[in-house]
Amino acid sequence: MKLFVxxxxxxLSSLSGFGQESILVNAQWVKDHQSDPKMVLVQVxxxxxxxxxxxxxxxxxxxxxxxxxxxxxxxxxxxxMKSAKEVMEGLGISNDNHVVIYFVRSEVSPTARxxxxxxxxxxxxKVSLLDGGLEAWKKAGFPTTKDLPIVKKGKFAPASxxxxxxxxxxxxxxxxxxxxxxxxxxKKFYDGEPVGNPRDGHIAGxxxxxxxxxxxxxxxxxxxxxxxxYFTSAVxxxxxxxxxxxxxxxxxxxxxxxxxxxxxxxxxxxxxxxxWSRIKELPMEMTEKK
Numbered sequence: 001m002k003l004f005v006x007x008x009x010x011x012l013s014s015l016s017g018f019g020q021e022s023i024l025v026n027a028q029w030v031k032d033h034q035s036d037p038k039m040v041l042v043q044v045x046x047x048x049x050x051x052x053x054x055x056x057x058x059x060x061x062x063x064x065x066x067x068x069x070x071x072x073x074x075x076x077x078x079x080x081m082k083s084a085k086e087v088m089e090g091l092g093i094s095n096d097n098h099v100v101i102y103f104v105r106s107e108v109s110p111t112a113r114x115x116x117x118x119x120x121x122x123x124x125x126k127v128s129l130l131d132g133g134l135e136a137w138k139k140a141g142f143p144t145t146k147d148l149p150i151v152k153k154g155k156f157a158p159a160s161x162x163x164x165x166x167x168x169x170x171x172x173x174x175x176x177x178x179x180x181x182x183x184x185x186x187k188k189f190y191d192g193e194p195v196g197n198p199r200d201g202h203i204a205g206x207x208x209x210x211x212x213x214x215x216x217x218x219x220x221x222x223x224x225x226x227x228x229x230y231f232t233s234a235v236x237x238x239x240x241x242x243x244x245x246x247x248x249x250x251x252x253x254x255x256x257x258x259x260x261x262x263x264x265x266x267x268x269x270x271x272x273x274x275x276w277s278r279i280k281e282l283p284m285e286m287t288e289k290k
Contacts, residue, residue, distance in 0.1 A: 022128065023127070023128055023129065023257070023260055023261050024128065024129055024131045024221060024261060025100060025128045025129070025130055025131065026130070026131055026132075026136070026140075027130065027132070027136050027137045027139075027140035027142060028140065030056070030100060030102075030130055030137070031140075031142055033100075034056075034057070034058060038096065038097055038098055039097070039098050039099075039100055040060070040091060040092055040093050040097045040098070040099050040100070040154075041056060041058050041059040041060070041100050041101075041102070042059060042060050042061075042062050042091060042099060042100070042101045042102075042114075043055050043056070043059045043060070043061055043062065043101075043102055043103075043104065043134070044062050044064060044101050044102070044103055044107070044110065044111040044114045045061075045063075045064075045103060045104040045107050045110075045111075046063070046064060046107065046110065048061055048063065050104045051104075052146065053146070054134075054144035054145065054146060055134070055144060055145065055146075056102070056134070056137055056142075056144060056145075057143070057144075057145045057147065057149070058149050059102075059149070060091045060092065060149060060151060062087075062091060062101075062114065064076075064110040064111075064113060064114055066079075066087045067079050067084060067087055067114055067117045067118070068110075068113050068114065068117055068249075068250075069083075073275075074248065074249075074270070074271055074274050074275055075248040075249070075250075075274060076113060076248055076249045076250055076270070077270060078117070078120070078160070078164045078270060079117070081158045081159075081160070084117075084121055084158045085156055085157070085158050088118075088121065088154060088156040088158065089153050089154040089155065089156050090151075090153065090154075091151065091154065092151040092152055092153065092154045093154040093156055094154040094155045094156055095122065095123070095155070095156055095157060097126065097154070098126050098127075098128065099118055099123060099126060099127045099128070100127075100128045100129075100130060101114055101115060101118075101127065101128070101129055101130070102129065102130035102133045102134055102137070103130075103133040103134065103219075104133060104134050104135075105133070105134075105135065105219070106219050107133075108133070108215055108219055108254060109211065109250050109251045109253055109254050110250055110253075111129065111133070112129070112253035112254045112256065112257045113249070113250050113253035115127055115129055115253065115256075115257055116163060116164070116253045116256050116257070116268060117164075119161070119163060119260075120160060120161050120162075120163040120164055121158045121159065121160070121161075122157070122158055122159035122160075122161060124161060124163075129221075129257065131220050131221055132218060132219060132220045133219060135218075135219065136218075136220070162267070163256075163266065163267050163268065164267070164268055164270050165243060165267050165268070165269055165270070166269070166270065166271060167269070167271050167275060167276060167279070167282065169243070169267075169269070170203065170243060170245070170269050170276075171282060173241075173243065174203070174204065174205055174283070175205070178239070178240055178241060179240060179241045179242075179243060180207060180234065180235045180236075180240050180241070180242050180243070181203055181205060181206040181207070181243050181244075181245070181269075182206060182207050182208070182209050182234055182235070182242055182243065182244040182245070182252075182255060183202045183203065183206045183207065183208045183209075183244075183245060183246070184209060184210065184211040184244050184245065184246040184251050184252035184254065184255040185202075185208075185210065185211070185246050185247065185251070185273075186210045186212065187208055187210055189247075190202045190206075190208040190210075190287065191286060191287035192286035192287060195247070195273075197273055197274070197277035197278070198277050198278050198280075199277040199280075199284050200277075200284075200286065201284045201285050201286035201287070202273075202284065202285065202286075202287075203245065203273075203276060203282075203283070203284060204283035204284055204285045205283075205285075206245075207233075207234035207235070208234065209230050209231065209233075209234050209244070209255050209258075211246065211251045211252065211254040211255055213230055214227060214230065214254055214255065214258045215254065221257070221258065221261070224261060224262060227258045227261060227262055228262055230258075231258070231259065231262060231264065235264065238262075238263060238264055240264075240265070241265045241266075241267065242255075242259050242264050242265065242266050242267070243267045243268070243269055244256055244259070244266070244267070244268055244269070245268065245269040245271075245272040245273065245276075246272050246273070247272055247273050247274060248272055248273075248274045249268060249269070249270040249271070249272045249274075252268055252269075252272065253268060256268050
């Protein structure tokens with residue numbers, strides 16, 4: 001009897017495909033789950049022209065600014081809960097759905113920002129990224145379409161899980177033994193090459209994991225053993241919290257995504273250097289030339 005119950009449980013698990021699914025999924029996995037009513041497939045990219053030209057059947061379109069809006073205070077902010085609810089429900093997303101997002105061409109970092117945002121809205125563990133994006137789907141031999149899906153409005157209750165933090169949080173944890181601040185920009189900018197901000201360099205004490213190093217030439221996230229090497233060089237324990245930042249809070253989302261894949265406790269400083277460099281009281285430093 002116990003064996004029968006176990007077999008039924010495994011069968012149901014395989015049919016649903018959700019619950020313990022990897023953060024990264026491949027094209028075949030998406031194809032196998034394309035008709036699952038619990039999966040919501042979303043194409044994230046800056047221009048709707050790309051979506052109109054072709055998309056995976058059933059996919060809805062999401063402009064990154066819908067869930068990471070700009071404001072006079074800075075670029076790519078955390079959305080207010082009312083707006084987030086409207087956007088998520090408009091995509092047909094409810095709290096019990098599993099959301100699979102994908103990008104077009106090389107738009108990995110804005111899509112990673114949407115991954116972070118949706119997780120932060122209360123969907124941690126319920127969001128996956130199609131590794132390699134739309135190009136990986138097409139290279140696998142699967143079709144695209146121009147047909148628009150019929151979307152039934154979802155029922156979504158958003159929450160803020162605290163994965164997006166502000167300058168005060170970063171400042172408070174600069175010298176904490178349990179937190180590591182990580183700069184996701186290329187090393188030359190971390191070191192202090194001018195970029196047009198009021199001050200150059202990096203947040204005092206921050207480590208460096210350049211986000212481009214985490215993505216291969218075909219826009220796939222690198223294998224976990226390679227990701228771990230980059231993290232190990234900057235973070236000496238998985239017990240520590242990692243707060244990552246960049247220029248405006250977009251490319252650091254790739255470091256957030258990689259850290260989540262590896263099982264780190266990740267957060268993102270949204271204001272990033274756009275904000276930090278403008279407030280002279282906040283400590284910065286440059287890498288000493290050897």
